[in-house]
Amino acid sequence: MPELPEVETICRDLLRLVRGLVFEDVRIIDRRVIRGGSGAFFHRSLVGRKIVDVRRRGKAVVLDLGGLCLVVQPMMTGQLVARSGPAEDVLLKETKIVFLLSKRRQLLYNDQRLFGRLQIVAREEDLDYIRQLGPDPLDKNFTVEVLAERLRQRRPAIKTVLMDGRCIAGIGNIYASEILFRCGIDPCQSAMRLSMPQMMRLHKAVLEVLCEAVAMGGTTVRNYRSGDGQSGQFQNVVRVYGRDGQPCQVCGREIVRIVQSQRSTFYCSHCQK
DNA sequence: AGGTCGACCTGGCAGC
């Protein structure tokens, strides 16, 4: 599910909706989404704690509780949705955890496929996933030189490398295809063989695509919801993702789907070389 | 060490 723009949208919503609130109770409906400790430990760690900050690390949401962090990785189908009103109204089949907050608010963790994970850690860097993350594309230090340095040693296809969070944080399957279409680069080209002009176009496309997607509240393919329960809008402007068989908006030739590293890639073989 | 592949899960949809 959520890639960088979706998780960024969730974090901005949660910052607005739940910062400063206190966990009053936690109802664990399916404990399989909890990692790194028992349900009792999870419950005990949270109750009484205040949410002092919400931030994104790669594709993870970090709820900073002051000396403790609740790290949520929604993976493919996880949702973190804040709401207010009676808690009994809202239980969906996919609701796995209900966080009861002060001021009669709740935070729901919904997850159809149970791929997502929630973990309590002292510091977010305690998680391997976060410690190993590459530079974040929305960080001001993410320059074309940084990108070139990250890609220079990587032999696999650029599409595969873009999706590796240890190389660059936050880019997943939808945006990898969209970014490569935007800068006209063949997804099968080896990352280490990109020319400097290609590298500059790629850097520009990464920023453009991700910023546009954030501005549109992310992409909803089927499950994604923002922190206030809304769908994203970027799916209405994708140019290649999921459009195999349709004409390329630039040259009119057919968009094709191929499989790289067991994931679908969509591209225009005429525009991307 | 870097790279590839299945496993983790549920549900929607196309095709028969």
Place this chain on the structure above:
DNA sequence: TGCTGCCAGGTCGACC
């Protein structure tokens, strides 16, 4: 209608 197989936004551990 109902079955089967394929597909889905991510990550990780086991292997080569």
